[in-house]
Amino acid sequence: MNFELTEEQQLIGQSARDFAKEYLEPIAVELDHTGDFPKKAVNALAKHDFLGLLIPGDLGGAEAGFVSYVEVIENLSRYCAAVASIVNNHTIAAYAIQNWGTAEQKKKYLPGMAKGEILGGFAIFEHGPTPGVGADALVAIKQDVGYVLNGKKAFVRNAGEAGVYVVFATTDPALGALTAFLVEADAIGVKVGEKLETMGLKGCPVADITFENVVIPETAVLGAVNEGTAISAKALAVASVAEAAQTVGIGQAAVEHAAAYAKQRVQFGKPVATLQAIQTLLAEVATDCHLARLGLQNAALLIEEGKPFEVEAAMIKSFLVRLGSKMLLDTCQVEGGFGYSEFMPLPRMFRDIAGTNLLDAPGDFPEKLIAASIA
Amino acid sequence: MIYALTDPAAGMKGISAFIVERGLPGFTIGTVDHKLGIRSSNTVELLLKDVHIPATSLLGKEGEGMKIAMKTLDMARPAIAALSVGLAQRALDECVKHVQKTFVGKTYPGQTLQFKLADMQILVDAARNSLHEAMHLRDAGLPYSKESAISKTFCSDVAMQVTTTAVSLMGSYGYTSELGKFMRDSKIMQIYEGTNQIQRLVISRAVLAPPPAAAAQKAGK
Numbered sequence: 100m101n102f103e104l105t106e107e108q109q110l111i112g113q114s115a116r117d118f119a120k121e122y123l124e125p126i127a128v129e130l131d132h133t134g135d136f137p138k139k140a141v142n143a144l145a146k147h148d149f150l151g152l153l154i155p156g157d158l159g160g161a162e163a164g165f166v167s168y169v170e171v172i173e174n175l176s177r178y179c180a181a182v183a184s185i186v187n188n189h190t191i192a193a194y195a196i197q198n199w200g201t202a203e204q205k206k207k208y209l210p211g212m213a214k215g216e217i218l219g220g221f222a223i224f225e226h227g228p229t230p231g232v233g234a235d236a237l238v239a240i241k242q243d244v245g246y247v248l249n250g251k252k253a254f255v256r257n258a259g260e261a262g263v264y265v266v267f268a269t270t271d272p273a274l275g276a277l278t279a280f281l282v283e284a285d286a287i288g289v290k291v292g293e294k295l296e297t298m299g300l301k302g303c304p305v306a307d308i309t310f311e312n313v314v315i316p317e318t319a320v321l322g323a324v325n326e327g328t329a330i331s332a333k334a335l336a337v338a339s340v341a342e343a344a345q346t347v348g349i350g351q352a353a354v355e356h357a358a359a360y361a362k363q364r365v366q367f368g369k370p371v372a373t374l375q376a377i378q379t380l381l382a383e384v385a386t387d388c389h390l391a392r393l394g395l396q397n398a399a400l401l402i403e404e405g406k407p408f409e410v411e412a413a414m415i416k417s418f419l420v421r422l423g424s425k426m427l428l429d430t431c432q433v434e435g436g437f438g439y440s441e442f443m444p445l446p447r448m449f450r451d452i453a454g455t456n457l458l459d460a461p462g463d464f465p466e467k468l469i470a471a472s473i474a
Numbered sequence: 475m476i477y478a479l480t481d482p483a484a485g486m487k488g489i490s491a492f493i494v495e496r497g498l499p500g501f502t503i504g505t506v507d508h509k510l511g512i513r514s515s516n517t518v519e520l521l522l523k524d525v526h527i528p529a530t531s532l533l534g535k536e537g538e539g540m541k542i543a544m545k546t547l548d549m550a551r552p553a554i555a556a557l558s559v560g561l562a563q564r565a566l567d568e569c570v571k572h573v574q575k576t577f578v579g580k581t582y583p584g585q586t587l588q589f590k591l592a593d594m595q596i597l598v599d600a601a602r603n604s605l606h607e608a609m610h611l612r613d614a615g616l617p618y619s620k621e622s623a624i625s626k627t628f629c630s631d632v633a634m635q636v637t638t639t640a641v642s643l644m645g646s647y648g649y650t651s652e653l654g655k656f657m658r659d660s661k662i663m664q665i666y667e668g669t670n671q672i673q674r675l676v677i678s679r680a681v682l683a684p685p686p687a688a689a690a691q692k693a694g695k
Contacts, residue, residue: 298654
């Protein structure tokens with residue numbers, strides 16, 4: 100088993116680190132305060148080819164592979180997880196088009212997405228317990244003109260900024276079957292709601308999207324009709340691996356900051372870094388971070404090689420639901436009252452990491468898949 | 475209440491406590507601190523330059539500052555415990571409301587969710603009980619330093635754990651609601667009035683106190 104990144108993967112990771120230091124570090128604090136969409140940073144990402152990392156070369160992408168992709172996400176997240184989250188949500192929409200799209204759909208959207216001219220969004224969640232169940236579930240009715248969409252999608256990230264959304268709508272209520280559609284932001288009847296106030300990851304917009312008699316052609320169906328659930332499950336599993344990289348990036352940056360702080364903060368006549376209790380806190384976070392990185396790289400390699408990866412993705416998700424937020428709870432503890440202040444960087448990371456390790460919906464537990472896989 | 479060094483050479487025994495009124499010449503407010511949580515409770519720097527106060531402003535005796543601070547903290551810690559229990563209980567209440575609303579008219583989902591709620595309730599109840607124990611000892615006039623430290627540590631750890639679980643359990647709803655504030659507020663409970671690491675020092679000293687026989691022998695010498 101080879102745990103070594105290739106030279107190319109290391110180079111891509113390093114270039115993301117350099118990019119983040121130059122473009123994201125200077126804006127991270129302001130972004131956290133204003134919550135405004137970081138247009139300049141997103142343009143710079145596009146210019147440096149970070150928006151088409153998985154997209155094939157002949158469609159204008161970097162075709163860098165998933166291992167390189169998670170390296171990029173970790174390194175961006177070290178400086179600004181909100182921007183990494185924008186990239187993640189864009190990339191997962193592109194991933195769905197790349198994997199389930201027709202040749203025409205790919206040609207229509209992917210070159211623009213690689214260049215950053217079209218940002219992607221992924222609209223799966225609804226306010227009901229599962230899509231298709233609630234009162235305002237998004238339903239697509241087949242008519243002569245194509246499909247007519249009515250209803251609402253909840254908590255869509257990149258909402259209002261995306262040019263194309265991968266939207267999941269109920270096409271067979273009796274079966275509870277969903278179908279994926281490509282819906283353009285300027286389609287008549289698509290209304291992006293007010294931007295929601297979030298705890299962290301500010302700058303990555305989140306809003307509900309309402310669909311009122313939105314007519315879309317049959318050519319906008321992504322993948323097979325009534326196969327949306329399988330598409331969303333696989334795309335969300337891929338997304339959870341990238342989100343794990345986001346968590347590890349935040350956690351790693353936090354533990355490095357806390358370790359440096361502990362070396363210069365003197366209590367009881369010596370740096371607190373010399374105290375066992377502090378060493379334990381730092382060591383546990385560094386360990387969790389390291390193991391999470393190994394786990395997510397393992398899942399990323401499986402994705403890159405086209406092998407089954409769902410169980411490994413569920414494991415890393417389960418691991419980080421338990422331990423992701425703890426990385427910041429413990430590093431904040433090391434920095435004590437000073438670290439609780441907004442002039443220090445950990446409070447922002449604390450809010451960002453909490454938003455990265457969410458369960459997608461009540462009742463959706465990665466442990467189910469893991470338990471079923473144990474032979 | 476301001477603690478100041480009155481005899482730097484005496485270390486901990488050279489600290490005294492003073493009551494200083496706002497508005498005295500030389501007494502100014504420095505930087506206002508913006509914090510992760512408890513934002514409406516302001517935290518500021520106090521700057522004192524040649525502030526004159528009468529000897530009657532001394533609280534207790536000179537050099538007793540540390541003792542007064544420690545005794546005061548015995549009382550202050552359960553207050554932090556009570557704040558923590560309130561935060562945790564509210565976070566749990568919001569989760570229960572959310573689950574009931576989401577699954578209205580349907581059976582509640584799997585045991586993972588049910589057990590998470592049960593664990594939250596176990597922790598909140600145990601936390602409240604530990605606080606009540608400390609307060610019961612105090613009201614009875616019995617020593618309660620250890621129990622005070624235990625209740626502060628346990629209740630604040632519980633608040634942190636329960637509010638974090640609540641945010642993750644409610645997913646995007648948690649992240650876009652007041653739950654995030656409860657999580658941010660809980661963090662300081664583990665830090666101020668002595669970090670929970672300091673509390674553990676206090677508790678471990680009590681746990682490792684010499685056995686009664688050895689203590690009696692020492693006292694006899």
